[in-house]
Amino acid sequence: MSGAALTGMMIIAAGLFAAGLFGVLARRGILFQLIALEVALSGPALAFIAAGAYHGEAEGQGMFVLTLTLAAAEVAVGLALFLRIRRAKGSDDSDAVSGLKG
Amino acid sequence: MAQLLPFVPVPALLGFILLALVPLRLPRALVTGIGVVSAVLPALVMLPVLVSCVGGDACQAGTVINIISINVSAFTAEIAMALDPVSVVGGITVAFISAMVLIYAGAYMSEEPVADLRRFFAYMNLFLAGMLAVVLAADAVLLFLGWETIGLCSFLLIAFYTKKPKSLAAGTKALVTTRIADSLLLGGLMLLFLATGTTRFDGMLAKVGSIDSWQLTAIAALIATGALGKSAQVPFHTWLPSAMAGPTPVSALLHSATMVAAGVILLVRLSPLIAASPDVAAVVALLGLGTALLTATAALIQRDIKKLLAFSTMSQIGFMVLAVGMGSPAAALAHFAIHAVFKSLLFLSAGILSHGAHGSTAIEALRGSRRRMPLPFWSFAVGAASLAGLPVITAGWYSKEAVLAAVWSSGLWGVPLWALGVIAAVLTAAYSFRVVLVAASDGPEKAPAPWDGLAVWVPLATLATLAILSGFTVNALIGFAGGLPEHLPLLAVLLGAAAPLAGLALAFQFERDPRQLRRLAARLRHRKIFRADSLYYLIFVRNFRRTTKRLSGPIDGNNGAVQMPEPPLVLDVVRLVSGDPIGRALVTAAIRIANTIVARFNPDRIDLAWMSFARSFGGAWARARLIQTGRLREQSLGLALGFVGLLLFAWGTSWR
Numbered sequence: 129m130s131g132a133a134l135t136g137m138m139i140i141a142a143g144l145f146a147a148g149l150f151g152v153l154a155r156r157g158i159l160f161q162l163i164a165l166e167v168a169l170s171g172p173a174l175a176f177i178a179a180g181a182y183h184g185e186a187e188g189q190g191m192f193v194l195t196l197t198l199a200a201a202e203v204a205v206g207l208a209l210f211l212r213i214r215r216a217k218g219s220d221d222s223d224a225v226s227g228l229k230g
Numbered sequence: 231m232a233q234l235l236p237f238v239p240v241p242a243l244l245g246f247i248l249l250a251l252v253p254l255r256l257p258r259a260l261v262t263g264i265g266v267v268s269a270v271l272p273a274l275v276m277l278p279v280l281v282s283c284v285g286g287d288a289c290q291a292g293t294v295i296n297i298i299s300i301n302v303s304a305f306t307a308e309i310a311m312a313l314d315p316v317s318v319v320g321g322i323t324v325a326f327i328s329a330m331v332l333i334y335a336g337a338y339m340s341e342e343p344v345a346d347l348r349r350f351f352a353y354m355n356l357f358l359a360g361m362l363a364v365v366l367a368a369d370a371v372l373l374f375l376g377w378e379t380i381g382l383c384s385f386l387l388i389a390f391y392t393k394k395p396k397s398l399a400a401g402t403k404a405l406v407t408t409r410i411a412d413s414l415l416l417g418g419l420m421l422l423f424l425a426t427g428t429t430r431f432d433g434m435l436a437k438v439g440s441i442d443s444w445q446l447t448a449i450a451a452l453i454a455t456g457a458l459g460k461s462a463q464v465p466f467h468t469w470l471p472s473a474m475a476g477p478t479p480v481s482a483l484l485h486s487a488t489m490v491a492a493g494v495i496l497l498v499r500l501s502p503l504i505a506a507s508p509d510v511a512a513v514v515a516l517l518g519l520g521t522a523l524l525t526a527t528a529a530l531i532q533r534d535i536k537k538l539l540a541f542s543t544m545s546q547i548g549f550m551v552l553a554v555g556m557g558s559p560a561a562a563l564a565h566f567a568i569h570a571v572f573k574s575l576l577f578l579s580a581g582i583l584s585h586g587a588h589g590s591t592a593i594e595a596l597r598g599s600r601r602r603m604p605l606p607f608w609s610f611a612v613g614a615a616s617l618a619g620l621p622v623i624t625a626g627w628y629s630k631e632a633v634l635a636a637v638w639s640s641g642l643w644g645v646p647l648w649a650l651g652v653i654a655a656v657l658t659a660a661y662s663f664r665v666v667l668v669a670a671s672d673g674p675e676k677a678p679a680p681w682d683g684l685a686v687w688v689p690l691a692t693l694a695t696l697a698i699l700s701g702f703t704v705n706a707l708i709g710f711a712g713g714l715p716e717h718l719p720l721l722a723v724l725l726g727a728a729a730p731l732a733g734l735a736l737a738f739q740f741e742r743d744p745r746q747l748r749r750l751a752a753r754l755r756h757r758k759i760f761r762a763d764s765l766y767y768l769i770f771v772r773n774f775r776r777t778t779k780r781l782s783g784p785i786d787g788n789n790g791a792v793q794m795p796e797p798p799l800v801l802d803v804v805r806l807v808s809g810d811p812i813g814r815a816l817v818t819a820a821i822r823i824a825n826t827i828v829a830r831f832n833p834d835r836i837d838l839a840w841m842s843f844a845r846s847f848g849g850a851w852a853r854a855r856l857i858q859t860g861r862l863r864e865q866s867l868g869l870a871l872g873f874v875g876l877l878l879f880a881w882g883t884s885w886r
Contacts, residue, residue: 149870153863161862222862229860 129182137178145171158213158220162206169199232289232313234279236297238321239362241271242328242355249352258347262336265351269332269358273325283318284710290315294368294432307429312368315711316563320365320495323567327487327574328358330689334578335479337685342477350390354483357383361488365495369429370419377415377460377492381408384489388476397475407469411459415496418452422503425449435502443507450507453500454514461493461547463521468763470544474536474591478584481536482577485543487570494550494566501559515555519650522548526657531751535580535665536591542617543573545658549633552651556644558636560713561629564704568629571700572616575693579610582686583669593665598673607669609690614666616697618659618734621727625701630655631726632708635718648722652729659733660740667741782834 148168152161173195180188210220217224245268249261256264283289292314300307311317332354339347360379367373382405389401423429425445426437438446462470470490474481484490497504497514504511522545529541546569553562580591586603587595600607616626634655638648708714718726740747857868 149866152866153870156863225862226860228865229858 129178131182134178134182138175141171141175141178143171144168144174147171156221156223158210158222161222162203162210165206166199166203169195169202173199232279232282232293232295234275235295235311235313235317235366238272238275238279238325238366239359241268241275242359242362244268245355246352246359249348249355256348258340261348261351262340265347265355266332266336268355270329272358272362273322273329276322276325279313280318280322283313283315289313289318290710290712292432294430297372305427305429307371308369309372310368310430311366311372312431316495316499316559317366317368319563319567319707319711320491320498321362323570324358324361324365324487324491327570328361328483330693331479331483331486331574331578332358333685334482334581334689335477337683338479338581339477344391350387350477353383353386353390354479357387357483357488361492364492368431370423370431370434371429373431373496374416374419377412377496380489380492381405381412381460384408384473384484387480387484388473390476390480394475400469400472400475404469404473407466408459411456411466414452414459415456418449418456421445421449421452431499435500438503438506446503447507447510450503450510451513454497454504454510457493457496458514458517458551459493460496461490461551462544463493463517463548463551464524465762467521467525467544468766471537471540474534474540478536478577478581481539482574482581485540485577486574490543490547491566491570494547494554494562497551497554498559498563498566501554501557504554505557511555511557513555515552515647518548518551518553518555519647519654520548521545522552522654523650523657526654526661527754529661530657530664531747531754532661533593534591535584535593535596536577538593538661538665539573539576539580542576542658542662545654546573546617549630549651549654552647553633553636556637556640556647558633558640558713560708560711561632561636563711564707565629565633567707568616568625568697568700568704571693572613572626572697575609575613575690575697576617578686578690578693579606579613582606583610593668596665596669596673597671598675599669601672602675605687606690609694610669611666612694612697614662617662618730619655620659620730620734623698623701625697625699625704627727627730628701628704631723632704634726635722636713638718638722652726655726655729656733656736659730660736663734663737664740664747667737671741781836 145168148164148166148171151164151167155161155164173192176188176191176195178188180186180191213225214220245264248264248268249256292312294310294312296308296310298309300309332351335350335354339350344350357380360376360383363372363376364380365376367376385401385405387401388404389398391397422434425441426434428434428437441449458464459466470485473484476484504514525541525544525548529538529545532538532541546565550562550565550569553559553565582603583596583599583606584591586599586606599610612624616624618624619627619630621627634648634651637651638644640647859865
């Protein structure tokens, strides 16, 4: 893998993360925010893979597997929370859940 | 005999400790006895030292008796006393005059309606001990110690009548004015120490030549200012006339041998330093001459005899300062000794005369004193003649002539300065004889002084004799102090001798036609230079008061000052035993501390500023909590922005 390819991969990774972040910030539905979070997480994961391939070492893939399990755990907890919130508040609007207001 | 020197101030100090600290009620007679004896003893201890000094050469060369050395590895602070002409002449003068004044004070104060005679004699003895330390010191440490002691004691003695607001104010004025000068002196002595590396005067003066000239000028100016402040010279001259609020013996001591003379003694002792910096010496001489002229004029228009004597003191000290500035410390020392004799004589006689006039110190009240009290009158007249310097027969003439001769022969500027000095001498004679002429005139019969006896007559007679006879010792004194008697042309001598006579004629003129004097007084009183006091008040005191008022905030306590209700002191045994005595006592003590100590500092401006700073944190917090909306999207935006900021920071700091 050449340096130029790595730079391209990194730009794609940053774009994925930015798109995910935008999704989290722009959408109000909790489910959509969770999906956007997944997109955002895939950006760093791609960056790990690319960096591991560029250096020819296995740590990048190892980190990717770790990120994957992390994302799975996060989705599990997130979906459980989503169900609880829908049941408690009757809507999936994240703005309605503002119990931490100062 | 030199080893006796450190013991000279000891009796006075012991007298102070005895009177101040013995926890017994002492009868008045015993208090007076201790006070007088412990003030006479230093003179007796000083005598053998003087005798040995006149005989031997060791004293001429200057011997230093080491008392204690404090070794701080980098340098050694030596506390020592010097046996040389300056300290011996100064020491015997101070000890002798103080003994005479204290003997007189024993009689004077016993009739004075004061309850705490003990306090008076304790202060007087401490005053004497401090002054002896200043005069005999051979190092800056002991000198400054004594210097501060007499400053403190002068405050305590001037403000002796603590019930009178006026005397308290006068004491405060004296303390503050001299303290300003003292701090400058301390700065000068410290700089001198840094430049020479020793606290001993002989070591300091030996190295004067090797100090940078600008540094030397600064040191000499600071030290000279300190000395002028203590000696009440222009521009520090305002404190001395108000210092009359103390008892008469205090004035007699303060004006003759101690306090104001301390500045002259310091200047004489450090005269090589002053002489090494010609600019400072010239300024010192001009200030001395200016003071002599100004205060002699001011004395002429006084209506109060004690104030007149105060102004005359400043005028005479001005002559001494002039002599030091002109490079003739020996003449200054001689004039110091003679002046101490006749000035204490004047004050002591004036005390009796004004007592005879029912305690009034107005000059007009003295009319008829000659008939009423011949002996105090004649002793006053002798003192006044010596102050005026009547030629040949009085001591004052010889010493003043020595000063004027030193001025005459000091070079190009000598002659005009000499002429100004002669004018000051004319004025001196005029004001001193005016009082004598008023007192000699016929007046109403009033009661004689209520106290009398040996304790009054011995000091007066001794001092009067000395004021006449000691003139023959002046030249010997100057030679002893290491100066050369100057020889003047005949014309200058004759003019100098004519000055007191001219002053006498002027006094006659004023006495015959008092309206002239009154017109002169009316014209002079509103000149700015005679109103330095009110100018100082306007410029310094009022602004200082305003500043403190502004800083300390409103005085009324309802601005945040929390005065907790104070529970009554628990002395009731039943209440003490019942309930919780220890806890109660703790709470009482805490509230008491809060009310007495904490509440006193409570509402002042600095505190308020600090509290408003603290309150601004509350405001900042209220604004900060608005950011916390609790919405997920906004929080994650904040998270992202913070993260971007951190990344930018990391990128920026690792940039190459």
